[in-house]
Amino acid sequence: MATAAIAGGGVAGIAAAAALADAGVRVILLESRPYLGGRASSYALPGQGSEIIDNCQHILLKCCVNLLDLYHRLGVENQIEFHGEFHYLEPGGRRSVLRSGLLPAPLHFSGSFASLRFLSPGEKLEAARGLIALRREYGRRSDLDSITMQQWLEEKRQSPRTISRFWAPVLVSAVNEELDRMAALHGFQVFRLAFLSARDAYQMGVPRVPLGEMHSAERLAASTGAQVLLRRKVTGLHMEGRRIRALETENGPVEADVFISALPFEPLRQLMPGLLDDWSVFEHSPIAGIHLWFDRPVTDLPHAVLLDSPFQWFFNKSGGRYLQLVVSASRFLETWPRQQAAGRAFEDLCRYLPEARRARLERYHVVKEIRATFSARPGLAARRPRPKTRFENLFLAGDWTDTGWPSTMEGATRSGYRAAEAVCRFFGNPRTFLLPDIA
Structure with a gap:
């Protein structure tokens, strides 16, 4: 049986592993962290016992057909709750619904x-x-x-x-x-x-469970048969001409017939600086997640856009008492102390939710993802690499590669599927995994 080793256990690596396992390839997935999911993951809240939170709220839309396909492969599609309404709040609390x-x-x-x-x-x-x-x-x-x-x-x-x-x-x-x-x-x-494409394409899917459960190593192994090696950071490559023979890790080499890098562009650049002609075209854009817990419910809305606010969106995580605010492209927050960010977010929220003015903020937790996504700047599309590389048996995945999408979980899934298709062609067994956009 042919073997593929995948470096990187984010959504792209998970997608490549699931697709290749379906094609009958033996898969070894290596991840440097003690869990899968990459930037779409969960962790135990410090000092709060067993409480698990997502690093930042991740959602999908029904037009994300490949991500939905991946969740079907993993058996977790029923853990997505879809919402058919977009709620908008103005300062003062006036509501609109799309x-x-x-x-x-x-x-x-x-x-x-x-x-x-x-x-x-x-x-x-x-x-x-x-x-x-x-x-x-x-x-x-x-x-x-x-x-x-x-x-x-x-x-x-x-x-x-x-x-x-x-x-x-x-x-x-x-x-x-x-x-x-x-x-x-x-x-x-x-x-x-x-x-503009289909009547339900806009519907927003919010996971009912932490992302760590959606993307767990145990679930991937059980649903696909892939071998998952956690805490296995790739530190080097064993080369033979234009072929890779093994990935070097702190626990020794991992050999395979083909290799997929599903790493973010920074660690891949450190590992293989000559792989691309110009790495400088890739920049980051940050995201911040501000978690607020109150002593009473402050809203009955499941989520809402905060119009005219720098804090953009909130998601109701638990009966109106725990809200997560999501700030995309959050460069202005990078230098703010976390206490200041939480305090300003609470003050701003009070402009939209009258109930919040009567509530007490019990605790907060601020997550700053400085390297959350690549910056989708003009001119970048033509510079994003395709799965095939100058090395015969090395292929690329990752949301930053040529997916046709911005940096999203759908884009990451598409990249994993495209890399898996390239591997199948390499083995002389062409397969199609990538689903076309709905429009």
Whole structure:
């Protein structure tokens, strides 16, 4: 039986392992940490006994067809709760809801869009014209990786308020980048696939259990038969010409017929600096998760966009008493002490949730993921590497590779599936794992 060794146990590595195991390949997955999941993982909260939290809230949309396929392979698709409503809160607490109606796509939001209270009639017309232009230009305009989403929106005469209230909440959270740093290509993709393609494509899936359970080593091994080696950091390579013979680890070499790197670009650059001609095109964009626990429930909403707030979104994790705020592209928080970040988040939350003003903040926990994702800057798409490398039996996976998606769990899954397809072709047994986008 052919053997594949995969370095990196994040979502990309898990996806590659699951696909190759399905193809009858013996899989060895190596992860330097004591758990799988990479940046989509969980851990025990310090000083709180057995309480487990996710490092940051991860969600998916129904248009993430490959991630849903992976969760089916792992047997955890029933642990995703889908929400058909997007809630928006204005300062003062006024609510609006965006939901699908009876009309077919792309008109399915017409009714709820017209009823949004946070946009004026003129701003709704602006946004509608922008959506029509986006749908018309998607797949036809050739410069979308050369301009920012902000430039495109200004070209379409979207006002600052329409941009900040309608476009930014979705795009900044989905791509994890500011509009003036984000390639328009990815902004187009998010709105086209999630909001203009199918009536339910936008629905938000939130895991019912910690991500550590979704991505556990035990689950992967049980569902696929893969051999998972935790605490196995790859420290070097054994080469024979243009082939790799083994991965060197602190516990000795791991031999295989083929190898997949599912490592982030930084550790791979340290391991193989000559693999790419220019690593400098890859930059990071941060995410922060601010966990707040109250002495009483402060909201009945499952989640909401906080309009005009730097803290962007909250997710109700436990009966309204435990909220997690998610701040995408959170560069402004990098230098803030955690106590200051939690205090400002609580103060800001009180502007939107009257109940929070009467509650006592019992404790907090702030997570700063400085290297959360790659920055989806203009010009990067053509520089992202494909699975095949200059080495005969080495293939690449990872959300930063050429997936056609920004840095998301769907993008990571796509990369793992594409690498698995390349491995199967290498063995002379072509297989297709990657599912096409719904649109």
